[in-house]
Amino acid sequence: MRWIWIDKFIDFQSGKRAVAVKNVTLAEEHLHDHFPGFPVMPECLMIEAMAQTAGILVGEARAFKEKVILAKIQKAVFFDFVRPGDSIQLEAAIESISPEAAGTHGRITREDHLIAEIDLIFSHIDQNLAGVSFPRENFVFDNGTFQSLLREFTSAGRDSGQEAKGVHG
């Protein structure tokens, strides 16, 4: 099982940009301790949500063939708290992509109010230059859980959309 920390994508432009939504609820138990009487989303979990949004964008750009691993947090700046009941948008854009790695720029907003800026670097670990080898199976994108979030945006989905349009048109 995969721990998925974003709820859905609302925009997905292959190789370029993705926007995901995360709804924050008081049913998330860690909020009871972070902090007692003052529940706010931990900043590390905002980074996780961005890493999933941007990581899926980077993975899809290479057709989920690469094992995409978060390698470096270039920047993480937070401007406001996120509280239970908030719905946050995570926008990620690919700034650079090479055979070995990808760099993304990300913004978290709540109703156009800037919450955080998070820039990340992902490694395509099979292309690492130290010559270390990893298991053959793609343990990052193994069972299609992450891909299922893209159901509405996959080429199959788009094709069937066009077909339907053709029928009605």
Next chain:
Amino acid sequence: MAVSRDEIFQKVKDVLIEALGLDEEDVVPKARLMADLGAESIDFLDIVFRLEKTFSIKIAREELFPAEGLLNSGELVVGGRLTDKGLELLKKQLPHVDMTGFEKSPTLAKLADLFTVEAIVKFLEHRLNAA
């Protein structure tokens, strides 16, 4: 229009300060990226991405920092030292790197010391001012 070395150095300095979380006075031409500035392997990719953006050019990683993989060869490296052939190849790959000291004892352990702030500046000077 030719870009001056000072101008390149200033921009490289800003890139390294951001990428490695350094203070301005740390970034001097002779500083070695790993031994002096604390860079790790993923930082080299970060630096390459930032340089590409800053100077609006494309840089293949091995152009600036040659792949360790190339040196995992019995012909080029024997007993942790570069062979003559290995050294020749490295020089060809890295015309922007000063190998004067390294040549006398070309061990893999010292290879990382070749990557200095100055080496990046020279590489960019060559790339940006190439006709």
